[in-house]
Amino acid sequence: MIQCSYICVFGEEDTVGNNEKKVPEVVIKRLPRYYRYLSDLSAQDVHRISSGQLSELMSVTASQIRQDFNYFGGFGQQGYGYNVDYLRDEIANILGLSDGNTMIIVGAGNLGSALANHASFEKRGFKLVGIFDSDESKVGREIRGIRIMHQAQLAEFVREHRVDIAILTIPSTAVHDTAQLLVKNGVKGLLNFSRAELDLPKDVAVEHVHLSDSLMTLGYKIKEYQK
Amino acid sequence: MIQCSYICVFGEEDTVGNNEKKVPEVVIKRLPRYYRYLSDLSAQDVHRISSGQLSELMSVTASQIRQDFNYFGGFGQQGYGYNVDYLRDEIANILGLSDGNTMIIVGAGNLGSALANHASFEKRGFKLVGIFDSDESKVGREIRGIRIMHQAQLAEFVREHRVDIAILTIPSTAVHDTAQLLVKNGVKGLLNFSRAELDLPKDVAVEHVHLSDSLMTLGYKIKEYQK
Numbered sequence: 389m390i391q392c393s394y395i396c397v398f399g400e401e402d403t404v405g406n407n408e409k410k411v412p413e414v415v416i417k418r419l420p421r422y423y424r425y426l427s428d429l430s431a432q433d434v435h436r437i438s439s440g441q442l443s444e445l446m447s448v449t450a451s452q453i454r455q456d457f458n459y460f461g462g463f464g465q466q467g468y469g470y471n472v473d474y475l476r477d478e479i480a481n482i483l484g485l486s487d488g489n490t491m492i493i494v495g496a497g498n499l500g501s502a503l504a505n506h507a508s509f510e511k512r513g514f515k516l517v518g519i520f521d522s523d524e525s526k527v528g529r530e531i532r533g534i535r536i537m538h539q540a541q542l543a544e545f546v547r548e549h550r551v552d553i554a555i556l557t558i559p560s561t562a563v564h565d566t567a568q569l570l571v572k573n574g575v576k577g578l579l580n581f582s583r584a585e586l587d588l589p590k591d592v593a594v595e596h597v598h599l600s601d602s603l604m605t606l607g608y609k610i611k612e613y614q615k
Numbered sequence: 616m617i618q619c620s621y622i623c624v625f626g627e628e629d630t631v632g633n634n635e636k637k638v639p640e641v642v643i644k645r646l647p648r649y650y651r652y653l654s655d656l657s658a659q660d661v662h663r664i665s666s667g668q669l670s671e672l673m674s675v676t677a678s679q680i681r682q683d684f685n686y687f688g689g690f691g692q693q694g695y696g697y698n699v700d701y702l703r704d705e706i707a708n709i710l711g712l713s714d715g716n717t718m719i720i721v722g723a724g725n726l727g728s729a730l731a732n733h734a735s736f737e738k739r740g741f742k743l744v745g746i747f748d749s750d751e752s753k754v755g756r757e758i759r760g761i762r763i764m765h766q767a768q769l770a771e772f773v774r775e776h777r778v779d780i781a782i783l784t785i786p787s788t789a790v791h792d793t794a795q796l797l798v799k800n801g802v803k804g805l806l807n808f809s810r811a812e813l814d815l816p817k818d819v820a821v822e823h824v825h826l827s828d829s830l831m832t833l834g835y836k837i838k839e840y841q842k
Contacts, residue, residue: 414641420831424810483831484838491830498732502725508810508827514834552837553830577837579829583651583735593836595829600735602806602822603718603780604647604710607741609820610779610804611711 411459418456419483421446426476438469485513489577490550494566495557496521496529496536499581503555504531514553518545522562542566546573553577560584638686645683646710648673653703665696712740716804717777721793722784723748723756723763726808730782731758741780745772749789769793773800780804787811 425446429437443450457463460482463475480486491509493500496519503509504519519531522539529536537545545551554570556563556578563584570578577593580586586594652673656664670677684690687709690702707713718736720727723746730736731746746758749766756763764772772778781797783790783805790811797805804820807813813821 416835417828417832419835420825420828423831424825424828482835484834485831487838489830489834489837498725498729502729503826505725506826509830512827512831514827514830553833555830576841577833579833591840593833593840595833595836597826597829598647598651599730599733599824600739600741601644601647601651602824603716603736603741604650604712604739605644606780606804606806606820606822607711607716608643608646608709609822610716611714613818613820614803 415456415459418448419479422456423476423479423483423485426472426479429472430476435472436469437472442470480513488513488515489552490515490517491553491555492516492518492520492542492546492551493555493557494520494539494542494570496523496526496531497557500555500557501531503557504534517549517551520545522558539566543569543573546570546575551575553579555579555581557581642683642686645675646706649680649683650703650706650710650712653699653706656699657703662699663696664699669697707740715740715742716779717742717744718780718782719743719745719747719769719773719778720782720784721747721766721769721797723750723753723758724784727782727784728758730784731761744776744778747772749785766793770796770800773797773802778802780806782806782808784808 425442429445437445439450439453442448443453446453454462460478463478464470477486491514493504493516496504500519500521504516509516516532516534519534519536520539520542521527521536524538526536527538546554551570551574554567554575554577556566558566560582561584563580563582563586567578567580567586567588571588571592576591578586578588578595580594580596581599583598588594652669656672664672666677666680669675670680673680681689687705690705691697704713718741720731720743723731727746727748731743736743743759743761746761746763747766747769748754748763751765753763754765773781778797778801781794781802781804783793785793787809788811790807790809790813794805794807794813794815798815798819803818805813805815805822807821807823808826810825815821
């Protein structure tokens, strides 16, 4: 399993997945961004774009875009430009968005509630099927029509429903045991917002989101730009 | 200005900052992660570490670590290993953590409230000095002792207080005007959680956090790992 905070960027030699053709982590992390830009273009009725135009739009070099796409077969001639809708759909398939993923949120505090209300997740094919909290006073409340359940029901719920992803918005101290329980009961991927590192089987996907890292990056840029 | 979502990873040719020695965006994005690991090591009374050990701990190759550190002068001999506290402090300086940054949160919904409660920000030298919302019913409430002010007071507050960073947790539709107002009144950096792209002066630092991108990356990994 590759554990990865959102600023964790491996070198080209580091890859993810156990398929023949290893795709570098940096490329994987660019896919959602490509998907977003292509979705926006399509919504604006732009149906063909050159790698040059896409490069300008995304502030990524055209050669980088071509290199990235080559990991997945290239997606059509460059001279001719890319078919926006085709490219968006291909990337959606690569990301597994078309299959759809079910997810639960464990921890219904402010962050968990914010994520439960994050409508764009559904648009991307991530279906929220359950919200859990250990706080009795929250149990029974609803967020976007989904009733908050007690954390004691977590194992049973995950066993009885197909749950692909669990978003962990609980304190670091609770993360280890909760992650073990979720994985033992069939959850395939974890989105961990806590500082806790996780030691899980190789076939469990984990993404870490460290919100303070983007603040630190911002701090660096502010310092540089004032020079 | 370089706009960057947390998955936006530029190629080595892309850089940030206007100093002589250009540091690639990918390297900058690794700095907070180095800082976190080194802080943890120091807290665990580990005061010397080889690039090999650090590499294993962080799942980044040793050569990558050495390359990264060379952008900033190397930080001591490799054979001998790195002095953890020295390295942590050096990276803290590079990130500007030691100078400290003041920040405000604009948008006191669930996400804004979650971020206002994010204690680790203070530990990293980011001091929350104000919270704003356009919803009258929220004005006057306190989060961690900071009173929520009405958004109408935003410009005046920013003019009268030194505000380095504004965290935007408002709807996309409101982001453009709010960002312009903040920058006009002296804010140097924006952390934007909305989908809205920003067109701001070159000397304004912007980081975008697209929460759905880490979900999409996770979706990809789940698909790969099941193969």
